[in-house]
Every structure is written in structure tokens, then in C-alpha cells.
Amino acid sequence: MKEYKGVLVYGEVAGGKLSSTTCELLGCGRKLADELGQNVACVVASDAPGDSVAEAGARGADAVYTAELTKDAAGSAAVHVALAAQAIAAAAPAVVLIGHTALGRELGPRLAFRLGAAVATDCIDLQIDPDSKTVVMTKPVYGGNALAEFAARAAPQIATVRPKAMSAGEPNPSHPAETIQLAAEPATEPVKVLERVQEEVTGVKLEDASVVVSGGRGAGGAEPFGTVLKELADVLHAAVGASRPPCDNGWAPEALHIGLTGKIVAPDLYVAVAISGASQHMAGCSGSKTIVAINKDAEANIFLEANYGVVGKFEDVLPAFTQKLRELLTD
Amino acid sequence: MSDLRMVVCCKQVLDPEAPPSSFKVDAKTMRMTLPPDIKQVIGQYDEFALEAALRIRDKAGGKITVLSLGNNMARDVIKKSLAVGADELVLLEDAAFEDSDSWSTAYALSKAVQKLDGYDVIFCGRQSSDWDAGQVGAGLAELLGLPVVTLARKVEAVDGKLRIEQVIPDGYQVIEVDTPAVVTVTSELGNLRYAILKGIMAAARKQPIVWTPADLGLDTTEVGEPGRRLQLNRLFQPVKEAHCEMVEGENAAEAGANLAIRLREAKLI
Numbered sequence A: 001m002k003e004y005k006g007v008l009v010y011g012e013v014a015g016g017k018l019s020s021t022t023c024e025l026l027g028c029g030r031k032l033a034d035e036l037g038q039n040v041a042c043v044v045a046s047d048a049p050g051d052s053v054a055e056a057g058a059r060g061a062d063a064v065y066t067a068e069l070t071k072d073a074a075g076s077a078a079v080h081v082a083l084a085a086q087a088i089a090a091a092a093p094a095v096v097l098i099g100h101t102a103l104g105r106e107l108g109p110r111l112a113f114r115l116g117a118a119v120a121t122d123c124i125d126l127q128i129d130p131d132s133k134t135v136v137m138t139k140p141v142y143g144g145n146a147l148a149e150f151a152a153r154a155a156p157q158i159a160t161v162r163p164k165a166m167s168a169g170e171p172n173p174s175h176p177a178e179t180i181q182l183a184a185e186p187a188t189e190p191v192k193v194l195e196r197v198q199e200e201v202t203g204v205k206l207e208d209a210s211v212v213v214s215g216g217r218g219a220g221g222a223e224p225f226g227t228v229l230k231e232l233a234d235v236l237h238a239a240v241g242a243s244r245p246p247c248d249n250g251w252a253p254e255a256l257h258i259g260l261t262g263k264i265v266a267p268d269l270y271v272a273v274a275i276s277g278a279s280q281h282m283a284g285c286s287g288s289k290t291i292v293a294i295n296k297d298a299e300a301n302i303f304l305e306a307n308y309g310v311v312g313k314f315e316d317v318l319p320a321f322t323q324k325l326r327e328l329l330t331d
Numbered sequence B: 001m002s003d004l005r006m007v008v009c010c011k012q013v014l015d016p017e018a019p020p021s022s023f024k025v026d027a028k029t030m031r032m033t034l035p036p037d038i039k040q041v042i043g044q045y046d047e048f049a050l051e052a053a054l055r056i057r058d059k060a061g062g063k064i065t066v067l068s069l070g071n072n073m074a075r076d077v078i079k080k081s082l083a084v085g086a087d088e089l090v091l092l093e094d095a096a097f098e099d100s101d102s103w104s105t106a107y108a109l110s111k112a113v114q115k116l117d118g119y120d121v122i123f124c125g126r127q128s129s130d131w132d133a134g135q136v137g138a139g140l141a142e143l144l145g146l147p148v149v150t151l152a153r154k155v156e157a158v159d160g161k162l163r164i165e166q167v168i169p170d171g172y173q174v175i176e177v178d179t180p181a182v183v184t185v186t187s188e189l190g191n192l193r194y195a196i197l198k199g200i201m202a203a204a205r206k207q208p209i210v211w212t213p214a215d216l217g218l219d220t221t222e223v224g225e226p227g228r229r230l231q232l233n234r235l236f237q238p239v240k241e242a243h244c245e246m247v248e249g250e251n252a253a254e255a256g257a258n259l260a261i262r263l264r265e266a267k268l269i
């Protein structure tokens, strides 16, 4: 039997740099590998890699597997599944780390079923079991109402890791890394992209915002997203977000969807307006430093999660809240 | 092309929208429990997947088979799929299927799909409403050697192919895929329609087809707990402490203003 050893990170590139999630994976992967006295490899397969190959080395990869892709290939999950399988065959890692991102959510399971491996998705913690020296994967289940700890019964073990769950650590530009070229993988699936439609979101970007103002089903329609919620967000230099129902109903673009099946945010301040606090929503914002809730129902679950709360209709609370903030912030 | 043969995978789950405080882990059996008066439901995304199939049949015709794996499934819950219009319900039901993980679930479902009288599209939810794995759809595709399109918010049958709007981080893309294919469905597709009386009465008369592991040529090492690739070591609930400071006022507006003052005092803004 082949011996599986070390950690392989499947990297993603954004704007000519490693994505922040990839940096987190390398931080976590380096820690695990050091504990085991093993190596870290990283795949960087992109149409515009920029500095990301060197960056992967500086962030702890001992070997970087690279592939130059066309733009179409870079957007095809099938191509990444094949490249990941190729890198795994070459590196024989014991642990494969993939971001629980748009790509990773598809890549992780497909790779596992293709290789007969075990995968745990959306992990928030990875620890080495002192007895077995294998990695235990912790994943929220039941929308976040419980945590499950899994061990793998098949190798390699694959984990997709929730963004922002791990810390990236500091880069070290003098860390040596060898570069290995992967063979090109043609896209062979009968899948054709006919058209790509970008939904314009103006203002502060949700993922980077230090303050987020979110609206829920209780907003009752699209209007508050353009008025009271937006005005509050503007005063706080905040990004606007939403729970799932406003996005499903078309009151807000899907790009604003926060939660288990939407974006994960961890701002300093999260203001939840007319959101009940379902566990699947909280999964996307419970990493916030401070949560403020405005809800007309004093019994709403959100008040069990929030640091500050006001019971009242948002129509009454928000204008006065925003006005007072404006006064305080211009003083 | 002849009518599309569609398969929809639906799992019966604890109601994911029951109050969070009502979920309790039974540490001994490592199972999640809810009070017995809270009824089980079909997973939310599984319902969206069923709606996707129904919309295709509304326009282009076709046949819808619902597949569900589990044990002791409540007939009134899972037969909702027939009441809203599925043509056929096949249950993979046996004690041996208990404690499956995504691997053993997808493996058994792949055998069941192959035992059907042909298939063109397999619909799954993007993720289950209990274990939130998001694996079975992609797993079925790999096991059956099919393409998969994930996160569909709209699915149409056009000239023997599927045309799918797939959600991507900053919008959506329109994808065309040959059949047979697997499609996983997201919430933007829209809610499952309500059952009408005629459907409910027709469903009452229909009996589900039940297949056991033996019917699928599976031996007991391949299903349920022995067939898992992931071993569940622990299931637990971290203790949460409520620590909410309620800000009040003479009326809601004053409470809003006081909230601003309080956040300022706490140096949060």
C-alpha cells in the first residue's frame, strides 16, 4: 500500500495573489505538518497566477504544483478535480485541505468520490489526535446546533475548511520551495458556459467590511434595503447584507446572502435587523466581535446571540438610531 | 427526444427550523433529537430540487421518481412528494441503511438509480438540512460517471439538453449540459408548491416501492455504518451563554437613539 504523508493545500488565486482562504489553509496546513514532522505542498492552478506561486512558498509550502490554465479551464470545477487528483497522485498527502468556497464545495466531494477517499465539508477545526497521529475534523451540523468530530476511514483524508475559521500566519519570503509543473487537463465534460451575468453590488464589499448591516424577512420587501438599511449602512461605512429570504425573494441580490449557504462574515460590528437568528444564518455571522439585534419579537432567538438588543419595529427604531449615530459621528 | 426521466433525491430530516434551543444531542447514541411533537420534514433543498423537476414537467412533460434512503420513514412526511405531483416514490428503507454517511448514502442511491427504468436527470439539494454535508449530488455524479452542475437556481429542458442558471459568487452563469446529468439545487429556485386536494387524494392511493440492500445487490458491509468513510467520534453542543444587553426607551424611536449612545459609550462606533 502507498504511504500517505504530509499536507496538500489546493490553492485559489484572486487578483494575482493567493486568496485569503488559501493563506488560512497554508497557515493551518503548516501547523499540522510541523506537528507531524512532515511537508506541505500547495497547488496553484490559475489563468493569472501573478505572484501567487512565490507567495505559496513564503506561506509555508515546501513544494508548489503549478499549472497555467486558460480562463475557461480556470473556471471549470472538472478541470480542478482532475488537477487535484494528479497532484495527489504525485505528492501522496495524508491530508488534503480545500477552502469551503464556491469551487471547494464542488471540488472536495467530487475529488473524494473519484479517489474513494473520505471528505468532511465546512470544517472549522482540525486537530491531530495524540494517539493515532491522524487529523480529527470538526464540522458544524444541524445548521450549527451541534458540532461533529470525524476521523477518516479512507486515505487521503480531505477537509473543506470554512473561510475565516483558521489564521493565516505571517509569510516568510526566505522559506525555500520547489516548483513542479502539472500536466494540462483538458475540460472534457459536456458542460458549456453560455453566458455570465455579474450582479452589480455597489458600496463596501461584504467580505471586507468592518461593519455589516443586515436585513431579514421582517424587512417585508425590497424597499428598506434601498432606504433605512442603506442609510444606516452609509452612516457606519458599512456593507449591507441579508438573511436568506430577502435573497430568495429578490429583495436583495444573492451576493448579500449571509449564512451557512451564503457568505461568512466576521466584522467588528454586525447589526441584524428583522432577522430571527436561525442557526443557519448565525453560522455566517457568529464570528462577529459584536452583534446588535433589532427585532419586534422579544422572544426571537437573535437576542440569545446578540450583545446589544432593541425590541421594536425597525420602521420606528432605525430612523432614530441612524439620526443619533449621525450626530455622534460628526461631533 | 422522448419525455425526460427525472429522479429527485429527498431525505426526511428533523425540522431544521425548529427553535435552536429545542435541539438536543443524545450523547450515548450520538444522535440529534427534537421533542416528539415537532414533525419531521423533507429537507428544504430537497424540496427545491423537487420543485425544479415539477417545473420542467409542467412545460416539457416527463416522469418524476423520488428516491429516499432511511429507515422507518414517516409515510405522511415522505408522501408529500407524491401529493405535490411526483409520479413515483421509491424508498430505500431498511435498518441496515441507518447511520449512513454521505458516502454510503450516495453509493446506495447510485445503485437504486441504475435499477430504475433509465434516467436523464438526477436532482439533489445543494446540501441536506441536517448534516449539511453537500456531498451526495457530486458523489452520485462521480459514482455514475456523469457531469454535475451545482447551485442551480433555474433549470429548463431545451432541445434534449438542460439549460441551467448556476449561482456564482458575483452573479450567475447560464450553463448548457447534455443529459444524463446531476443537478444540485439552491434556495433561489423557489419554494415547493403546495399540494392540492386532488394530489393529496391520489397520493393516498399510491404505495411507495420499497427496496432493501439485497434488492440493490448490496451487502451489509457496503451500507449504513459499515459503509461509512467518515467515522463519527463525537457529537456535541457547545454551551452558549446569552449575554444580551437590552437597550430601552420611552418608545421604539427613543430606544433606537439610546442604542446609538450605548454603542458610542462602549467605543464600538
Ligand SMILES: Cc1cc2nc3c(=O)[nH]c(=O)nc-3n(C[C@H](O)[C@H](O)[C@H](O)COP(=O)(O)OP(=O)(O)OC[C@H]3O[C@@H](n4cnc5c(N)ncnc54)[C@H](O)[C@@H]3O)c2cc1C
Residues within 6 Å of the ligand: A143, A215, A216, A217, A218, A219, A242, A243, A244, A245, A246, A257, A258, A259, A260, A261, A262, A273, A274, A275, A276, A277, A278, A279, A280, A281, A284, A294, A295, A296, A297, A300, A312, A313, A314, A315, B016, B017, B044, B127, B128, B129, B130, B132
Ligand atoms: C440547510 C439550510 C441552510 C440554510 N442557509 C441559510 C443561510 O445561509 N442564511 C440564512 O439566513 N438562512 C439560511 N437558512 C434558512 C434559515 O433556517 C431561516 O429560515 C432564515 O435564516 C430565516 O430568515 P429571517 O430571520 O430573515 O426570517 P424569519 O425567521 O422569518 O424572521 C423574521 C424576523 O423579523 C422580525 N420582524 C418582522 N417584522 C419586523 C419589523 N417590522 N421590525 C422588526 N422585526 C420584525 C420577526 O420578529 C422575526 O424574528 C438555511 C436553512 C437550511 C435548512
Ligand SMILES: Cc1cc2nc3c(=O)[nH]c(=O)nc-3n(C[C@H](O)[C@H](O)[C@H](O)COP(=O)(O)OP(=O)(O)OC[C@H]3O[C@@H](n4cnc5c(N)ncnc54)[C@H](O)[C@@H]3O)c2cc1C
Residues within 6 Å of the ligand: B008, B009, B010, B011, B012, B029, B030, B031, B032, B043, B045, B046, B049, B067, B068, B069, B070, B071, B098, B099, B100, B101, B102, B105, B123, B124, B125, B126, B127, B128, B129, B130, B131, B132, B133, B134, B135, B136, B137, B232
Ligand atoms: C433516519 C436517518 C438517521 C441518521 N442518523 C445519523 C446519525 O445519528 N449519525 C450520523 O452520523 N448520521 C446519521 N444519518 C446519516 C446522515 O444524515 C447522512 O450523512 C446522510 O443521509 C447523507 O446525506 P448528507 O447529509 O451527507 O447529505 P448531503 O450530501 O448534504 O445531501 C445533498 C442532497 O443529497 C440528497 N440526499 C442526501 N441524503 C439522502 C437520503 N438519505 N435519501 C435521499 N436523498 C438524499 C438530498 O437531495 C440532499 O439535498 C442518518 C440518516 C438518516 C436517513
